[in-house]
Amino acid sequence: MSATSAGGSAATGGTPVAAGRTPPARPAPPLPETSGRPSARTAGRGLLRAMARRIGSGIVVIWAAATTAYLALLAAPGDTVDILIGDGPDTPEIRAGIIREWGLDRPEIVQYLSYLGRLLQGDLGRSYQLQRGVGDILAEQIGPSARLAVAAAATAIVLAVLIALVTAGRGPWARRAVSGVELLAVSVPTFVIGIVLLSVFSFSLGWFPVSGDEGWKSLVLPALTLALPAAGVLGQVLREGLEKALEQPFATTARARGLTERALVARHALRHAMLPGATLVGWFVAQLLTQAIITEAVFGRPGVGRVVLQAVTGGDMPVVMAVVILSAVVFVTVSTVLDLLYRVIDPRLRSS
Amino acid sequence: MRTRRLFPLLVALALAASACGSPGGGSAASSSGGGDRLTWAIETEPITFNPHLWGQNKARLLVFNQFDALVARNANGEFVPWLAKSWEVSEDGRVYTFELRDDVTFHDGEKFDANAVKANFDKLVEPGYNPAVASIQLARFKSAEVAGPYTIKITLKEPDGLFLDFLASPLGGQVSPKSLKEAKDLKAGGPDVVGTGPFILDRYVQGQEVHYRRNPDYNWAPQGAAHQGPAHLSEITYRFLPEAAVRVGALTSGQVDVIEGVPATEVRLIEKDPGLTLQTALNSGTAFSYYFNVSRPPFDDKRVREAFREAVDLDAVLRSVYQGTATRAWSIIGQASPFYDPSLERTYGGDIAKANRLLDEAGWTGRDAEGYRTKDGRRLTVRTVASAPFVRDRRDILAQAIQAQVKQNAGIDFQVKIVDQGTAQQAAEENEYEIFENSRGDSDAGAALNLILPKNAPINRTRFTDPEIDKWLAEASATSDQARRKELYTKVQRAVVSEHAIVFPIYVPADQIAARSGVHGLGFDPGSGTPKSAYEVRIGT
Numbered sequence: 087m088s089a090t091s092a093g094g095s096a097a098t099g100g101t102p103v104a105a106g107r108t109p110p111a112r113p114a115p116p117l118p119e120t121s122g123r124p125s126a127r128t129a130g131r132g133l134l135r136a137m138a139r140r141i142g143s144g145i146v147v148i149w150a151a152a153t154t155a156y157l158a159l160l161a162a163p164g165d166t167v168d169i170l171i172g173d174g175p176d177t178p179e180i181r182a183g184i185i186r187e188w189g190l191d192r193p194e195i196v197q198y199l200s201y202l203g204r205l206l207q208g209d210l211g212r213s214y215q216l217q218r219g220v221g222d223i224l225a226e227q228i229g230p231s232a233r234l235a236v237a238a239a240a241t242a243i244v245l246a247v248l249i250a251l252v253t254a255g256r257g258p259w260a261r262r263a264v265s266g267v268e269l270l271a272v273s274v275p276t277f278v279i280g281i282v283l284l285s286v287f288s289f290s291l292g293w294f295p296v297s298g299d300e301g302w303k304s305l306v307l308p309a310l311t312l313a314l315p316a317a318g319v320l321g322q323v324l325r326e327g328l329e330k331a332l333e334q335p336f337a338t339t340a341r342a343r344g345l346t347e348r349a350l351v352a353r354h355a356l357r358h359a360m361l362p363g364a365t366l367v368g369w370f371v372a373q374l375l376t377q378a379i380i381t382e383a384v385f386g387r388p389g390v391g392r393v394v395l396q397a398v399t400g401g402d403m404p405v406v407m408a409v410v411i412l413s414a415v416v417f418v419t420v421s422t423v424l425d426l427l428y429r430v431i432d433p434r435l436r437s438s
Numbered sequence: 439m440r441t442r443r444l445f446p447l448l449v450a451l452a453l454a455a456s457a458c459g460s461p462g463g464g465s466a467a468s469s470s471g472g473g474d475r476l477t478w479a480i481e482t483e484p485i486t487f488n489p490h491l492w493g494q495n496k497a498r499l500l501v502f503n504q505f506d507a508l509v510a511r512n513a514n515g516e517f518v519p520w521l522a523k524s525w526e527v528s529e530d531g532r533v534y535t536f537e538l539r540d541d542v543t544f545h546d547g548e549k550f551d552a553n554a555v556k557a558n559f560d561k562l563v564e565p566g567y568n569p570a571v572a573s574i575q576l577a578r579f580k581s582a583e584v585a586g587p588y589t590i591k592i593t594l595k596e597p598d599g600l601f602l603d604f605l606a607s608p609l610g611g612q613v614s615p616k617s618l619k620e621a622k623d624l625k626a627g628g629p630d631v632v633g634t635g636p637f638i639l640d641r642y643v644q645g646q647e648v649h650y651r652r653n654p655d656y657n658w659a660p661q662g663a664a665h666q667g668p669a670h671l672s673e674i675t676y677r678f679l680p681e682a683a684v685r686v687g688a689l690t691s692g693q694v695d696v697i698e699g700v701p702a703t704e705v706r707l708i709e710k711d712p713g714l715t716l717q718t719a720l721n722s723g724t725a726f727s728y729y730f731n732v733s734r735p736p737f738d739d740k741r742v743r744e745a746f747r748e749a750v751d752l753d754a755v756l757r758s759v760y761q762g763t764a765t766r767a768w769s770i771i772g773q774a775s776p777f778y779d780p781s782l783e784r785t786y787g788g789d790i791a792k793a794n795r796l797l798d799e800a801g802w803t804g805r806d807a808e809g810y811r812t813k814d815g816r817r818l819t820v821r822t823v824a825s826a827p828f829v830r831d832r833r834d835i836l837a838q839a840i841q842a843q844v845k846q847n848a849g850i851d852f853q854v855k856i857v858d859q860g861t862a863q864q865a866a867e868e869n870e871y872e873i874f875e876n877s878r879g880d881s882d883a884g885a886a887l888n889l890i891l892p893k894n895a896p897i898n899r900t901r902f903t904d905p906e907i908d909k910w911l912a913e914a915s916a917t918s919d920q921a922r923r924k925e926l927y928t929k930v931q932r933a934v935v936s937e938h939a940i941v942f943p944i945y946v947p948a949d950q951i952a953a954r955s956g957v958h959g960l961g962f963d964p965g966s967g968t969p970k971s972a973y974e975v976r977i978g979t
Contacts, residue, residue: 168863176896183569215485217625226644281683289687296688297479297677298646386479386679388645396483399826401859 133426140425144418151414152205155407156198166190166403170214188214205411211404215396220408223393228412230299231389234381235374237305238312242370245313246320250359251351253321254328264321271318276377280311280384297386308385312377316370323366327359334358360431364424371420375413474977475673476957479685481699483678487627487639487648489611490561491568495721495879495968498608499698500676502963502971503650504545505611505633508536508555509602510660511881511965515776517602520660521550521612521634531597531918538588542658544614545632552590556582557615559592567625568609574889574896575604597916599923603882606965634658636669636973647677650972659973664959670976686952689714695957695977698969700950702763702832708952715955718763719962720774721947724886725767726833726877728822728942733901736818737872741800743939746820747786748793749848755839756945759832767943769931770890774946774967775883776920777927782935793848802849811849819851820872825862831947833875866899874899877947881965884914884923887930902940907933 159166170184185191192200204211210220253264271279287293287307294307331337332355340350379391390409397405484497489505492498508522522536542550559582563572578598583591594601604610614632621630628642636659637650656668677694679685682701688694690711700708700716708716730737730746737743756764765773768783797803797811797818804812811818822837837854844850852873857865865871876897878886889896892911893903907930914926934940949968951960959974 162858162860168860168867171863177573179573180569180896183566183572187566217486217491218623222623223644230645281681284684284687288693289691292691296684296691296693297679299643382645383680384684386646386677386684388643392645399858400485 133429136425137422140418140422144415144422147418148411148414149202152202152407152411153198155403155410156201159403159407160194162401166214168401210408210411213397213402213405215400215402215405220404223405224390224408224412227388227390227393230387231378231382231391233299233305234308234312234378234387234389237309238316238374239370241309241313242316242320245317246324246363247356249317249321250324250328251356254325254332254351254355268318268322271314274315276311276315276380277384279314280308280381283307283311284384299387299389304385304387308381308387311381311384312374315377316373320363320366320370324356324359324363327362328355331355331358357431361428364427364431367424368417368420371416375416474671475675476671476696476972476975476977477675477677477694478696478698478972479677479679479688479694480697481678481680481682481685483645483680486625487642488613488625488631489608489627489633490558490571490613491625491627492608492611493570495966496699498879498963498966499969499971500648501608501611502635503637503674503973504635504639505608505613506542506635506658506660507607507610507612508538508605509610510662511606511963512662513964515964517606518661520606521658527918531916532594534592534594534601535585536590536592538590539658540588542634543655544616544634545638545653546614546616548614548616550612550634551587552584554612554615555590556584557618558612561613561618562609571609575600575607575609575885597918599915599918600882600885600888602918603885603965607881636971637674645678647675649673649675664974669973670959671972674972674975689952689954692954696951696953696960696975698949698951700952702760705761705763705950713955715953715957717951717960717962718948719967720765720772721877721879721949721967722774722965723772723878723880723883724770724876724890725772725943725946726831726875727767727770727944729874729876729890729900730940730942731869731872731874731899731901732940733869734872736800736802736820739800740939741796742802742818743942744786745793745796745800745848746844746850747939747942748789748796749844749850750840750942751788751790751843751847752944753788755836755843759836759839760945763948764945765948767946769935769943770887770941771883771927771931772946777883777924777931779928779931782931785936786939790847797848797850805849809849810845810851817851818849819853821853821855821870822873822875823855823857823862823865823871824875825859826856829856836944837875869901871899879947879966879968881963884911884927887911887927888915891930891934900940902934902938904933904938 166188167181167184167190170188171180189197201211208221210224212218213220213223216223249264249268253260284296284307288296295304298304328351332351337350337355340354341347345353375391378389379395381387382389382391383395390412393405394409396402397409480496480499482494482496484492484494484500486492487500487504489501492501506521508520509517509525510520512518521542522538525534525536527534536555538550538552538555540551544550544554548554559576559579561567563576563579565572578594578596578601580593580595583593585591592601611633614634617631618624621628624631629639632638634656636653636656638653639648639650641647641649650673652669652672654668657666659666677688679688679697682699682704685694685697685699686701686704686707689697690707705716708714728746730743732738732743737746752766756766767773768785769779771778773780800813802811802813802818804815806812806817824833824837834854834856837852841852841854844852855865866874876890876899878889880886888911890898890900891902892898892908893905910926910930914923914930917923935943949962951962951969953960956977956979957975958978959976961970961974962968963970
């Protein structure tokens with residue numbers, strides 16, 4: 087316990103943005119000082135408690151997601167046997183065979199409990215359609231999806247920050263032009279963005295391959311497809327945040343102390359603009375999860391999106407439920423990380 | 439685009455120049471696409487690579503790369519030897535004795551022999567393995583006996599005219615007994631479920647591609663194949679590109695050598711390009727048709743069924759939806775089948791005056807505010823409930839075009855519902871539909887008719903029954919006399935299309951292959967009309 091606690095305090099103490107460590111040479115503190123700042127040690131303990139609470143509620147969220155998915159399965163029209171039969175021939179013998187194979191004759195509550203029991207053992211069940219372990223399928227597909235998501239997220243953030251830095255506080259003409267492009271990126275369907283990028287950079291110029299998950303080249307266009315709409319939204323939010331920050335009293339003070347506008351934006355205003363930006367990350371993750379389905383199909387990439395598309399259209403519930411649980415895990419993780427990130431960005435939150 | 443094409447050419451030239459000293463160096467650089475390696479973009483990723491569980495017509499082209507069957511169909515539709523050198527059928531049609539080749543080896547080194555064939559049959563009827571095959575295609579199967587190291591005796595409970603068709607289908611692909619016992623994911627198939635075919639599946643990346651390499655020992659192509667011995671290609675990669683526009687772009691930009699599934703909108707573009715070739719073939723089996731549910735109003739009245747067909751100018755609909763690339767169907771059986779009855783052509787359809795007369799006679803004389811016909815205050819409404827995963831070939835657009843026609847021409851309210859699989863199944867069970875849309879790609883159309891027409895047939899969604907039709911179908915199934923079968927199926931077609939009007943045949947599904955012009959040996963499986971395996975494919979000039 088004490089070791090972890092010390093580790094936690096070291097991490098907090100080492101964070102360069104801790105208000106107490108702000109070098110006196112800096113012209114203005116990034117954010118208003120707060121009174122009653124906790125010591126590093128109590129902050130670390132608070133952090134641990136917060137994390138424990140987070141993990142506890144995360145488990146509840148994941149259980150709720152699994153159960154909701156299960157109830158949705160029960161409530162969905164047609165029963166599991168229908169789905170397994172698909173558009174194939176349907177006779178009493180075929181039905182009996184399927185019911186036997188999948189244990190569908192047991193009471194629903196028994197099926198649910200055994201499902202939960204298997205989940206606890208890390209067994210995600212077997213795909214109706216693909217006739218393989220769901221865990222195996224996801225383990226294979228999660229790598230390509232994660233690579234795509236990380237590349238898209240990085241591209242979107244870099245693009246958004248660049249757009250915001252370049253356009254904040256510029257004249258109305260430049261603003262309107264950039265806003266127009268952003269609006270376009272946000273409103274055009276992902277599918278169309280993907281096809282256009284492919285037509286230009288793959289089919290005509292031949293710079294990038296159309297399909298697969300082989301090296302960085304095959305990652306560029308799909309990542310860009312996912313990043314463009316997100317960068318549009320993030321860029322707008324960041325710019326607005328920047329412009330608001332630049333009107334604050336501390337900006338006036340900083341200017342009076344002779345700081346250049348560029349340094350003011352980069353060193354101080356950006357931090358203010360990042361809070362609403364960070365809030366958007368949750369939306370961004372959801373966006374990635376849903377848009378990846380289309381992007382992976384258009385580009386012929388492997389990934390969870392492809393699997394879930396096939397599973398949803400084919401009624402392959404074990405896969406759908408596993409992806410629901412996986413999404414819940416991702417969201418819980420992201421919101422926990424975001425919470426910590428807020429504390430880093432905004433020292434005021436550390437006292438609470 | 440130009441530079442992209444130029445670069446590999448320069449590399450090829452450089453290689454050719456450096457290899458000038460050795461003979462044969464020139465032939466290695468004969469094609470710009472990388473020697474005897476081929477990349478083929480396909481539309482549908484198979485759900486399984488196990489031939490015993492095959493169910494997607496679109497995945498047929500992959501099966502016979504990896505697996506061989508006991509018999510094959512030649513271009514005339516006749517059965518010819520493959521892994522079986524010869525066979526005999528007993529007088530009563532119940533016992534089939536196959537003499538097998540003795541020089542065949544599975545990819546895992548196991549010997550192919552009578553024990554292997556028996557293991558395949560025993561597996562196919564094992565409960566829970568493939569209930570559909572066990573209860574339909576092998577419903578008449580009794581036992582498989584090893585009568586000698588290379589002699590297998592199959593006994594049926596009763597004669598079955600479709601038994602050889604089953605053996606020649608992907609479902610009859612011979613799987614190594616070792617993999618039937620040991621494969622980790624037997625039902626999914628993949629690299630550890632092996633056959634004796636001309637290619638060895640060595641890599642499968644779900645969602646991306648499947649890769650095969652040549653089986654160097656292959657020497658047992660079916661009789662009538664374009665060549666014998668190993669395949670021409672050393673490697674073939676099939677990429678899964680579900681988006682048609684992306685497949686076409688990948689082909690025109692030279693990223694893949696071959697594609698299948700060319701949408702109507704892109705056919706012109708490919709035909710115009712001198713560097714590309716395009717081939718089309720009609721599928722066997724049944725035509726894509728609307729089946730009328732006769733168990734409930736309004737289609738319990740034959741006049742209304744006929745009126746629906748007369749209210750549609752189908753040629754115009756197909757022209758606008760498929761831009762002249764679709765072949766109109768006239769019978770429940772498609773034109774590609776030897777059982778097709780051409781006498782049904784131009785015997786019905788497109789007579790708007792007749793449609794309205796029939797509806798008047800049937801009592802649908804009222805009109806409501808929106809212009810739809812009514813009877814006793816009820817609107818003339820019919821519904822189709824289609825399961826979204828199986829809607830392809832722009833059939834949703836097709837339905838909308840037909841909807842507009844029957845409304846305008848005859849005041850029929852045709853509702854098109856595209857729903858999830860569960861909802862579609864529920865509608866079928868609760869009899870809440872008036873039209874059922876379906877096409878089947880079975881290589882023998884009789885197999886499809888057996889599923890759709892007889893009383894209590896697995897997909898008899900018309901709920902129409904006629905003891906005479908059942909009798910004809912049963913007789914046709916039990917005989918292997920093709921002339922007699924054709925006679926019987928002609929009677930069946932006339933009964934369901936003309937006499938009872940329970941079906942509205944719309945178009946014959948087709949497959950397309952587009953390729954860069956250096957690729958040869960591409961074509962269609964004579965049995966099914968779908969693209970055939972890569973065994974005969976070669977790259978050259």
